[in-house]
Amino acid sequence: MYFDKLKLHYPTPMKTTRRDWVRAAGVAGAVSVVPAKAGTPKAEPSAAALLEVFAKRQSVRKYKSDPVPDEHVRMILDAARRAPTCMNEQPWKFLVVRKKETIERMRKQTVEMITKVVDGRLAHQLNVSQKDLDNRNEAIARTEGYFTAPVYVVVLVDKECQCGVEYMKQDGTLAAGYLMLAARALGYGTVYLTDGVPEQVSREVLNIPPRYQRICMTPIGVPDPWPPMKAKKKLEELIAYEQIT
């Protein structure tokens, strides 16, 4: 585990309080540390455990029917709204959907649209292989899976905000990302849905006013099951120091 490698090296130790030791231990876990001196950052006591949650977040495409208490939804959105936001405008609207008949209407319309698109593509192919058919069915099954959760959040932004469209979209995206991480901390899965559930479907079924632009929508639920973690690029591939060579 990456955190095992962490060593905190602080310059000359100064007046040390018990709090300094606790604080340092909080970052480094069981790793030996020297105490923080004045001016060094005050890491959160659970920083190492916290950072592990980032690595555990993943896209979940099928859910159990177990309920998600409203208090959890609110805790998740309370985290989402702490995202960076241009000029502190917070142009967000989180539309929470729980009603079974509404979810069912979104599912039905989405499956119809996805099926139409996929079948339309196949109709223009000269040869349709078994693999093509398997892929078709898989796409439909995946779409069905999106609608197995007990609760959905549509992340919207207010087009009347002052910062302009680019900032507005960034604000919305940042809040959606925070939402997903907070949900993971509480043990729930999410998935960042854009084209997977056409905007038109959510706008019509949920009667979303034109003033609001959808950034994405996501189920929140207990995964059925947690999927295997996807292979990721190594950190080395993504970092450059001083310049890109």
Next chain:
Amino acid sequence: MYFDKLKLHYPTPMKTTRRDWVRAAGVAGAVSVVPAKAGTPKAEPSAAALLEVFAKRQSVRKYKSDPVPDEHVRMILDAARRAPTCMNEQPWKFLVVRKKETIERMRKQTVEMITKVVDGRLAHQLNVSQKDLDNRNEAIARTEGYFTAPVYVVVLVDKECQCGVEYMKQDGTLAAGYLMLAARALGYGTVYLTDGVPEQVSREVLNIPPRYQRICMTPIGVPDPWPPMKAKKKLEELIAYEQIT
């Protein structure tokens, strides 16, 4: 504190292990809980502490010169790269800048550009008040403050990725948001800089190839000091249930 209100209500308690209790206690802190049954979400032990970190993240515009160990930068970027990403493409490049002369060149060029813009605006005003001049000086001082940190990360995305420009921008924004939260967990401040440091400046000074698009850049450092928390909208204003009324 919001978390104090948390009560976890699970249906019929089933076979309970010590782990279930620890897990439940982890979410609820000191709040009384009933143990989790099979199928309920497995919250991270540090969930409550983690969710508090979201509320502590804020934009920081002046930094102490205290160094940020490279291990911390790597932990922060290791969290950033776990952001949701279209088709698992991970089109990110995190350009880390520490060299003092490079930072100084960015500072100088940015201050010159900002000064030129602000003074240009003032030159077209009929009356320039003391308040206008104060605002001018404040804008320049804020820009100077951006360059007081020991390390910078420019968050870039690869334009050659397959998912298209909209997804690419979302991927970049999501990673930048995760970066800032992870930095906060370790006790560091950040600020999501876009127009505050013109893209042209970072591109020229850092010699960024045209293949990469900048999403934002951020200092990472110990705040000097942590600014007061900005007033935020109430959660109620941001949530809608079932439909927007």
